[in-house]
Amino acid sequence: MRTEDVLAAIATGLWRWENASGTVTLDAEAARLLELPAEAGEYPESIVRSRFHPVDWNEINGIVSLAAAEGTIAEARLRVVDEAGHVLRIVRSRSKPVLREGDYELTGMLQEVAEPQPGTAAHTPVTGDWRRSREAFLLDAGRALAEARSTAEVLRVAASLSMPGFSPDGLAVFGVAGDRLTIIGHHGHNAGDDNPFTDMSLDTEYPAAEVVRTGRASYLPTPAEYRRRYPATWPLAQRFGRQSWAFLPLIVAGRTMGAWMAAFKHPVAFTPDERSVLTTVARMLAQALARAGVAESERELALGLQRSMMPVLGPEVPGMSVAARYIPTGGGLQVGGDWYDMIPLPGGTSHAAGPGGGRIALVIGDVQGHDVRAAGLMGQLRIALRAYASEGHRPDAVLSRASRFLHGLHDFFGADTYEDDDYSSPRFATCLYLEVEPATGRIEIARAGHPEPVVRTSDGTVLLRPTDGGLPLGIDPDSDYPTTRLVLEPGETMMICTDGLLETGGHDLDTGLARLRRILEQHTDLSLEELADTLVQAVHGPGSHHTTGPLADRREDDIAVLLIGRDGAPPRKAPRRTAMSVAQAEPERIATARQQVRELLHDWKDQEQIDAAVLMVSEMVTNVLVHTDGNALLVAEVTCGDAARQLRVEVADTSDELPHRRRPGEMASSGRGLLLMEMLADAWGVDPRGEGKSIWFELYESAVPEPVSDPAA
Known part of the structure; x- marks a missing residue:
């Protein structure tokens, strides 16, 4: 009897598919x-493909590729459909x-099988519920x-x-360290069960x-298959009492x-469908582990950057209390361009204990941006400031040198160093040096270019302290x-901060x-540490003094x-x-004087x-700017006498010419300053x-004394 007749008798055909x-x-x-047509022949792939259900045909490629990679038989169940898709x-x-x-040739057989009965499809690797x-x-x-x-988490x-x-009850993920096999994690085993496998060649x-x-x-x-193929390590697996095992490579970008x-x-037969799953x-597990590894490396880098760049305060300062907080913007590396620092200074005349007679420098600054480059520039600028301060330079010289340093960094590296436009542009930094x-x-x-300091006096009054300044660091080297x-x-407290504390929340x-x-x-009774937390919480809410958490984003x-x-x-x-x-070139600061x-x-x-x-302050300062060539120095003080408080304001300048009382006409635009003071001041x-x-004046909050004579009359 011919083989063809036998195969035909059992409804089995032969095919060869040349890819x-x-x-x-x-x-x-x-x-x-x-x-x-029931006759032997050669057909285009498109004709044969049209006879199979589209979902089944799409799965053939995966099954064949898997079998080719493993050197096994490719097995699949396929639905034959008519032109209407039935x-x-x-x-x-x-x-x-x-x-x-690179191509493959598929040689095998086709055999008709019985259609599964209702209720059994969930257990049969064919169509229907099992596939869904x-x-x-x-x-x-x-x-x-x-x-x-x-x-x-993976x-x-x-x-x-x-x-x-066919859910497994025992899992293990192996990694590679050099020429050794390690265990990354396992499930379904007791503690210590992984010891023989943790460092295997x-x-x-x-x-x-x-x-x-x-x-x-x-x-x-089967256990027999395990024992036959791996007799040396079978005793290690035998004690777990398992019946079937699947070991699959974790491959990412072509690398195992x-x-x-x-x-x-x-027992699991590992049918093609089961192997496909x-x-x-x-x-998916390999890709998830690769992503997790990258994320963990980034987190480790972020933590390393935080530990190396996180601002820290030095030892206690005799005679003063210092508190600080640093809150990075959300996401990313959790480090940015803001920083603060406390630097012991050499020399000095103070007799307080500590390095350099107790003199210290306090620095706060903000490098433009919130990215890795901002954090890197911040670290370099912070080191430069410490170096200049430790050399004994005065505050103005420290900032001048730091500005030239930051400006020179961009000139040294040049715009061609960075491909991204955001990296190629120069960066500047604001800074306050005390x-x-x-x-x-x-x-x-x-x-x-930094926000000015704020002082809270011993009676709770909060004042912005106007401070002379220059351009942000890195813009103009001179x-x-x-x-x-x-x-x-x-009893007084000074607050210095970056603009993030002021402007967050649409302010x-x-x-x-x-x-x-x-x-x-409102919180004059708090310690500086408690006050620092309160200030940050007012901006971001409770718990925001931490550097991580849901508020960080x-x-x-x-x-x-x-x-x-x-x-x-x-x-x-x-x-x-x-x-x-108030300098001659800064008449806009008259408004600041009034506000003060x-x-x-x-x-x-x-x-x-x-x-x-x-009104009198505005007149006094304006007169200096208009009638002299120098700057105006304003000093205002409120003192408490035995009966009431009094205000004394002095405006000094470098001109020797004394003011004279004038009698301006109705259309005159000046000359009323002394007349105003005579009318409004108590002295x-x-x-x-x-x-x-x-030139000075005084105001008394309660009883008004007899006016004093005009020394210029």
Whole structure:
């Protein structure tokens, strides 16, 4: 009897599919099963493809590729359909793929099988519920693995996967370290069970090691198969009592990064459908582990950057208290361009304990941007500032050198160094540099485009301290940075911060300062550490002083804030005082002078006296700018006498010419300054000095004394 007759008797046909030529050769029985003329012949691939259900045909490529990679039989169940798409029969294909220069030739058989009865499709790897269940499982598995952020999360997801019909009860993920096999994680085993596998040579005759060496999966459906193929390591696996094992390579971008083991307590035949599911899961698992590895490397880099760049305060400062907070913007590396620093200074005349006689520098700054480059520039600029300060330079010289340093960085690297436009543009930085003498409270300030400091006096009054300044660092290498001097009295607190603390939440600098002023005035009983937390929480809410958490992603800008308090009990009736200079080239600062006086008199009883004081200050400062060639120096002080408070304002200049009272006509635009002071002030006068003069006035909150004579009359 001929073989063809036997195959025809059992409804089995033969076919050969040549991928290179795109042709399929069928015998008569195979042609009949595919609803083609029942005679042997060669057909184009398109004709044969039209006889199969489109979903089944799409799966053939995956099944054949898997079988070719593993050197196994490709087996599939395919639905034969008519032109209308109705299923006519189901055939089973078993064939052996042979690779030929990148293409393959498939030789095998087709056999008709009985259609599954209702209710059994869920357990049969053919069409219907089983296929939908498998597809749903793979979608859910892919989604869960894609959302995993760490290796531990990936392993938890892998352990929770419930594969349709053949869920493993033991899992292990192997990695590679040099020429050694390691275990990244496992599930379904007791503690210590992984010891024999944690440091195994890749040359070991163990399934996972072989999979890593060859990049090909290994399926062991029975203990006998395991013992036959891997007799040396079978005793290690025997004690777990499993019946079937699948070891699959974890491949990413063509590189085998490890292996995945799925072990079963029940026998598994590892049909092509089951192998396809396992292969897909292994592919998704490899990609998830690779993503998690990259994310963990980035987090480790971020933590390293944070540890190396995170601002820190030095030892305690005798005579002063210091507190600080740094809150990076959300996401990314959790480091940005804001920073603060405390630097011991050499030399000095203070007798306080500590390096350099106790003198320190306090620095706060903000490099433009929130990216890696901003963090890198911040680190370089911070080191440069420490170096210049440690050399003993004055505040203005420190900032001048730092500006040239930052400007030179861009000139040195050049725009061609960076491909991205955001990286090729120059960066600037704002900075506030304070040289502090803790024993006396004397502070010298140099400012480079940074928000000015805020001082809370011992009675709770909050004042913005106008400070001379220059351009931000890095813009003009020859920029000057004038120095402002002030004294922090016992019981007073100074706040310096970056603009993130002021402008977050849709505020500008003015409204942001008003928000913080209320907090500073309302919490005079808090320690500096508690006050620092309160200021940050007012911007971002509770818990936002931490550098991570759900609030981190909503931060608009980095925040750095530094609080300095002068220790010691304040005088019983300590004065509140403000001082500022108005240069000839800065007439706009007259408005700041007026605002300073209003803030100084924020709790003054008589609003008309406040308006009068503001008017006189405006006249005095304007007269200096109009009638002299020098700058105006304003000093205003509120003191408490035995009966009431009084305001004294002095405006000094370098001109020796004393003011004279004039009688301006109705149309005159000037000449009324002394007349106003005579009408509005409780006392006023002009004091000649060695270089220049000082004109002053006083206002008393209660009883008005007899007016004093005009010294210029």
